[in-house]
Amino acid sequence: MTREQCIEQDLTGTFPFLEGAVRIQRPRRMFVDVPREHFGAVFEYLARESGFTILCAITGLDQGGMLAALYHLAQETGIVLTVTVAVPKEAPVLPTVTGYFPAADAYEREMVDLLGMDVVGLPPGPRYPLPDDWPAGEYPLRKDWRSPEEAPLPEAEKELPDAD
Amino acid sequence: MPTRPRRVQIPVGPQHPALKEPECFLLTLEGEIIRESGVRLGYNHRGIEKAAESRTYIQDIYLMERVCGICSHAHATCFIQAVEEIAGLEVPKRAQYLRTLIAELERIHSHFLWLGVAGHEVGFDTLLMYTWRDREVVMDLLAALTGNRVNYSMNTLGGVRRDITADQKRDILEAVDKLEERTEYYVGIARDETTLIQRLSGVGKLSKEDAVRLGAVGPTGRASGVPRDARRDDPYAAYADVEFDVVTSDHCDVYGRTVVRLLELKQSYRIIRQVLERMPEGPIAVKAPRKVPAGEAVSRYEAPRGEDVHYVRANGTDKPERVKVRAPTLANVQAVGHMLKDGHLADMPIVIAAIDPCFSCTDRMVSLAGSDRPPGVLTWDALRRHGIAWYRERGIDFADLSSRLARPEER
Numbered sequence: 283m284t285r286e287q288c289i290e291q292d293l294t295g296t297f298p299f300l301e302g303a304v305r306i307q308r309p310r311r312m313f314v315d316v317p318r319e320h321f322g323a324v325f326e327y328l329a330r331e332s333g334f335t336i337l338c339a340i341t342g343l344d345q346g347g348m349l350a351a352l353y354h355l356a357q358e359t360g361i362v363l364t365v366t367v368a369v370p371k372e373a374p375v376l377p378t379v380t381g382y383f384p385a386a387d388a389y390e391r392e393m394v395d396l397l398g399m400d401v402v403g404l405p406p407g408p409r410y411p412l413p414d415d416w417p418a419g420e421y422p423l424r425k426d427w428r429s430p431e432e433a434p435l436p437e438a439e440k441e442l443p444d445a446d
Numbered sequence: 447m448p449t450r451p452r453r454v455q456i457p458v459g460p461q462h463p464a465l466k467e468p469e470c471f472l473l474t475l476e477g478e479i480i481r482e483s484g485v486r487l488g489y490n491h492r493g494i495e496k497a498a499e500s501r502t503y504i505q506d507i508y509l510m511e512r513v514c515g516i517c518s519h520a521h522a523t524c525f526i527q528a529v530e531e532i533a534g535l536e537v538p539k540r541a542q543y544l545r546t547l548i549a550e551l552e553r554i555h556s557h558f559l560w561l562g563v564a565g566h567e568v569g570f571d572t573l574l575m576y577t578w579r580d581r582e583v584v585m586d587l588l589a590a591l592t593g594n595r596v597n598y599s600m601n602t603l604g605g606v607r608r609d610i611t612a613d614q615k616r617d618i619l620e621a622v623d624k625l626e627e628r629t630e631y632y633v634g635i636a637r638d639e640t641t642l643i644q645r646l647s648g649v650g651k652l653s654k655e656d657a658v659r660l661g662a663v664g665p666t667g668r669a670s671g672v673p674r675d676a677r678r679d680d681p682y683a684a685y686a687d688v689e690f691d692v693v694t695s696d697h698c699d700v701y702g703r704t705v706v707r708l709l710e711l712k713q714s715y716r717i718i719r720q721v722l723e724r725m726p727e728g729p730i731a732v733k734a735p736r737k738v739p740a741g742e743a744v745s746r747y748e749a750p751r752g753e754d755v756h757y758v759r760a761n762g763t764d765k766p767e768r769v770k771v772r773a774p775t776l777a778n779v780q781a782v783g784h785m786l787k788d789g790h791l792a793d794m795p796i797v798i799a800a801i802d803p804c805f806s807c808t809d810r811m812v813s814l815a816g817s818d819r820p821p822g823v824l825t826w827d828a829l830r831r832h833g834i835a836w837y838r839e840r841g842i843d844f845a846d847l848s849s850r851l852a853r854p855e856e857r
Contacts, residue, residue, distance in 0.1 A: 308531065310680055311744060336674075337661060338746065338755040339772035352770075354744050354755060360680035362744050364757075385661035385780045388487070389772075396495075411488030422496055429493075 285361060286312055292332065297324055312363045321367045322377055325353065328365065329382040333357045337379070340389035342397040344425045349374040349397055369399075378403035396423035451476045458794065460489050465563065467805040471798075475791060483786045485779055490805050498769040503529055503603060503738060506766065510756075511597045513771055514804050516559065518597045519545075519552045520749035521756075521771065526601050527682055528745035528758035529766075533603070533738045539684070541605035543725040546684040547618075548592065548600050549747075550714040550721070554625065555584045556750035557707045557714075560802045561632065564704060567796040568645045573635070580628045587621050590614065605731025615722055622715050629711045636701075636708055646701035650785040650797035653698055662781040663774045664752020665710065666801045668694045669702035676748040688720040700800040707802075737764045749774055751802045775803045 283291075289312065290304045299320060305313045316324045328334040334355035343350040348368040356362045369376060378401050379386045391410040393399035398421040412422075421427060459470030468489035474482035494513055498506045510525040511518040523545055530537055558581035565573025585595045591614060592598035600606050610618075635642060652662065657670035667674055675692040677685040693709040695702035738760040747754040752774025761767040778801040785797050824832060837843070 307743070311531075313742070335658070338744070338753070339757065339770060341757045341768065341770040343759070343768055352757065354757065356680075356746075358674070358679065360676075362680070362746070364742075364744055383661060384659065385777055388776050388779060407484065408486040409488075410486075411491040413488065422493065 284309070285359065286310070289332065289361065289363070293324075296327060300324070310359075310361045312361065313366065314363060315366045315368075318367055318369055321365075325365065325379060325382070328355055328363065329379075333359075334363060337383040337386055337389075338362060340379075340386060340393065342393035342399055342423065344371075344397060344423065346425070347371055349399055351376055351393060351399065353379065373400070374398065375400045375402060377401075380405060395421075397421050398424065453481065459486070462798075462805075465799060465803065467803070469803075469805050471786075471794075473786070473791070473794070478791050480786050480789055480791055480794070483783050485783060487776075487779065487805060495769055495771060498766060500765065502736070502764045503766065506769065507601055507603070508597075508599065510769075510771070511599065514773065515596055516556050516804060517552065517749040517751065517754070517773075519548050519600060520747050520754050521773075522601045523549065523683070524745045524747035524749075524754045524756040525758065525769065525771075526603060527747070528743040528756050529603060529738060529760070530734075531743040531745070532741040532758065532760045533735060535604045535732060535734055537605055538729045538732060539726045540609075540728045541730045542684045543687075543721050544606045544608075544610065544730060545601065546688070547610075547718060547721050547725075548588070548598060549683065550717050551584055551588055551591075551618075552598075553714050553750045554711060555581055555588065556802070557711050558584065560707060560750075560799075561704070563799050563802075564700075564796065567799045568642070570642060570645075573632075573642075576628075577632070580625060583621050583625055587618060590617065602731060603734035605729070607731070609730050618718065618722060622718055626712065626715045629708065629715075633708050633712075636704055643701060646704060646796070647697070647699060649700045649793045650703075650789065650800055651699050652781055652785050654696075656784055657698075657781065660780040660784060661777050662752075662801075663777045664749070664802075665703055665706045666752065666778050666781060668692065669706040670698045671696045674753075676746045676753050680746050682745070682747060684721060685717075687724060688717050690717050700796055703800045737762065738766075751775065751804060752777060773804065775801065775805060778803070 286306045286309065290306065293304055293314065294300050297320065299317065300314060303315045307313060334357055336356040338354040338356050341352040341354070343352060345368060347370065349371055350366055350368040353365040354362055355365060367376070376399060378390055380390065387405065387407065388410055390401045390404055394401055395409055395412045454475045455472060456475060457470055457472050460468040462468060470486040472484040472486070473480050494509060498509055501509060507522050507526060511522040513521040558577045562574040562577040562581070565571065565577065588598060589595045591610060592600050592608060600608060652670045654671040657667050657672050662670065662672065663674070671694050673692050673694050678692050690713045693706050693713060695706050697705065740760055740762045742757070742759040745756045754774060755772040757770040758766055759768040782798060782801055786794060789797060
């Protein structure tokens, strides 16, 4: 049995509801879909008990009706397990994982700014990466977001003389 | 009665105190000692992840190459590995070796660049002049091999775009010999030069436990004794076929970070020699489909500054559904805050420079100048016109000046 299969067996043994949710894509690359209500328990088990001591990154994803967060966890062995958890767009609430990985701070703020994720428990700090005067409710990484590039000029600018 | 020194908060930035890139540190000082620090990033956010979703995979290779001006091959390769995994492309061995070759040349130019910057930050400008002169050797080599000094455009889906000739192989080996000799000299400086050792030792401390806890990557982590290197732990390209050591140090300070980078240079020479010796003959690319089937992949790459992570999701079209880029600086930012704490304000530039930060990679987007733009904010064009009119009212006409400055044939 490969290392990846051992991890799969261990996960489905500990959390029977993950039966069929684990996918081994290639050596050292695994994916698992975790139901929202069990996310906290599964994440704690992986970070504390299964040797997934490295958080490579968190990817936020707009899936239409749902927003998903993909936690790319790695072991020292080189195995990367991507934990996907989806939350409804109307109430995209997720707990912070900064308690396990302080570096998650930046990745979580990115999901807050770019996708409108509501990450509960983030320590106070500046927003990232959008500017402070960014309009509320605009989430650029959402699929329906468009950049208002051709916005009309304010009146004051139109009065300036042409210079050539 | 002794009183506790008053705490003063000062913002440092958005102009970088060490490198020519914007970010802002808010420091709380007690006299000369930094007690707390916070960092505000995002000034360089260019929307590359969003832009990638509206471009084809081939276009995205060139876009990803521009995430960073130094680690351009790193980001392009990291991205392309993920796409190739989803598309099920079997990249030819020779192409894997060529990718490894360019990767290590890039590491050499990045580490030399860093060494110069570090020298400059501690007032050792001779080191800057020497290392940047030597860096030209590898820059010239990269230009000869790929056509460009930085954005090499070496990668394409399914392989690489250029092969190397026997003459080029000889040139590379000659350059590597020369650079190795120079590196030995710098290793000697780092070992014997008391001024440098004393200036860097004990500065920007990061213990092994903290490096692990805060997720430090690359030379920053390895200089705190964390033996992590994606080239060995999660081999890609041709790294599984070559022997090299993962260099670590237990100095846990800026001096350790310097030593690690210097010794990593020697490992790079070792890798390059093996790559050239063992590079198999054969094609350098396989034909790639325009459309990539639905799927997802996570790719890791040990860039000069630490681990790059890309996540790509494909939806069956010729454009990706999502591309996520995690550059090493973002992973090291938490560690910087920790390193600055209880250090001297004057050490700040070298402490920050010592993680070899790249805030362009970290940020990736542009601000929204749209209908919600507050009054008084001008577009670039309007600002330019306003400036010209403002000077003209005061009797200064740039139209006149530029006609006087123009070359005779343009007049």
